[in-house]
């Protein structure tokens with residue numbers, strides 16, 4: 001009987017641990033599973049692709065197997081003019097997002113509509129597909145769903161990409177990888193706190209904005225502004241370009257690191273970037289020897305810097 005107390009203690013510990021795990025893990029999971037995705041949530045997961053962080057499709061976090069978000073005004077099939085439309089182009093072999101692989105996680109309404117009206121399950125990763133986000137009036141409530149435009153309108157990935165100019169192609173999915181890989185979340189959050197934060201950083205997101213997103217990159221310990229709506233308060237591509245190349249160009253006392261290495265070797269015109277020359281000219285500017293800072297190179301279309309800027313400007 002000497003160990004009786006220990007047995008009681010072990011059971012009490014097991015009960016307390018089990019209860020706290022039930023409350024911490026199981027109860028929110030039930031809550032999340034009953035949430036329907038919002039149109040913002042659909043936009044996010046279609047533009048990010050399957051995973052926005054480490055995955056076996058992209059083990060080195062280089063932005064492989066990611067869709068391209070395009071804004072088109074011409075129908076890729078018929079060539080006729082259309083209302084400006086945002087489409088998510090998945091070229092052949094690009095991994096489909098979780099919501100398409102497992103429609104259940106979109107929530108009841110959106111998943112039923114995506115399958116029936118949107119013909120989502122007809123999409124195939126082997127040949128690729130083009131998706132758009134639509135809304136349908138269900139008994140007075142607008143329910144968002146995914147339309148597989150390849151099945152419903154005959155929009156093929158290559159033809160759709162061809163209708164978008166360089167500035168209408170947003171590498172948002174690759175940019176999210178850069179955001180995660182570079183540890184931007186170490187200083188920035190993507191979730192305004194439930195405080196007066198909302199007055200400054202804008203409306204808080206809804207739970208349904210995140211269905212199927214992995215990882216969410218909310219961040220936790222904030223040393224810098226929340227970026228949830230940064231694209232709405234500052235939509236200047238030039239500002240972002242200068243700020244990422246060297247934050248001190250636009251914010252003299254910024255503690256943010258420079259991300260000039262994301263530019264790669266060549267700029268948008270194919271010229272080799274002279275980082276040392278730039279640095280020398282910048283030092284002369286920073287010390288007051290010259291009046292103007294050196295020009296920041298425009299990032300090439302396939303550079304990591306371009307993808308990161310597309311991602312950040314897309315945070316609206």
Ligand code: HEC
Nearest residue numbers: 182183184187223224225230234247251254255256257312
């Ligand atoms: C060491 C902390 C730190 C890291 C890491 C960091 N930032 Fe920043 N960032 C800041 C600070 C501080 C500011 C505010 C001053 C400024 O504008 O530079 C800022 C400002 C910004 C702004 C402008 C915000 C606004 O409200 O207008 C953007 C956009 C931004 N950062 C994006 C990024 C991205 C993307 C990354 C990752 C590639 C990143 N930051 C990494 C500290 C950081």
